[in-house]
Every structure is written in structure tokens, then in C-alpha cells.
Amino acid sequence: MPAPKRKVSKARRDKRSANKGMKVKIEVVCATCQAPVLPHQVCKECGHYKGVKVLRTKSERMHARAKVRQVKEAPVKGDKTEATPPAEQG
Numbered sequence: 463m464p465a466p467k468r469k470v471s472k473a474r475r476d477k478r479s480a481n482k483g484m485k486v487k488i489e490v491v492c493a494t495c496q497a498p499v500l501p502h503q504v505c506k507e508c509g510h511y512k513g514v515k516v517l518r519t520k521s522e523r524m525h526a527r528a529k530v531r532q533v534k535e536a537p538v539k540g541d542k543t544e545a546t547p548p549a550e551q552g
């Protein structure tokens with residue numbers, strides 16, 4: 463069984479464990495929506511980075527999907543089998 467070649471000094475050991483309690487400090491706010499964001503990262507609330515829209519947010523994707531679903535489920539004109547529009551779900 464492999465064993466460490468030499469003892470890890472107190473200084474070396476303590477330097478390693480000094481970083482274990484570290485937490486990311488969020489000090490940057492989004493320029494567009496003022497939500498707290500990590501530096502150099504896209505805002506997940508509005509999908510902007512440096513004032514430019516670069517990402518579709520989760521809610522925008524949900525709205526787009528709902529629109530597609532509405533179009534698919536809408537009754538076709540002249541179709542007599544479905545008299546009432548489908549009920550909303552979710």
C-alpha cells in the first residue's frame with residue numbers, strides 16, 4: 463500500500479484547511495435588473511451580460527413552449543370532432 467513519503471508539516475496542513483470555510487462573496491449586481499450576480503457571469507434572472515442579451519431565461523423558454531403548445535392544441539377550422547377548446551393545464 464502506498465504511503466506518504468514524508469510527514470505533512472503543520473503549516474502545509476493548516477494552509478490546506480484554511481480554504482475549506484471559504485464562501486463566494488457576491489458583490490456585483492446586474493446592470494439591467496439589479497439582481498446579485500457572480501462577476502464575469504451572465505445574469506440568470508434576465509439573461510444579460512454587460513447590457514447585451516445573450517441568454518434565454520427559464521421563464522422565457524416556458525412562455526415560448528406554452529405558445530407552441532397553444533398553436534398545436536388549437537382546434538383546426540372545419541374540424542367538427544372537437545367543439546370545445548382544450549382546458550388549460552399547469
Ligand SMILES: [Zn+2]
Nearest residue numbers: 492495505508
Ligand atoms: Zn439581470
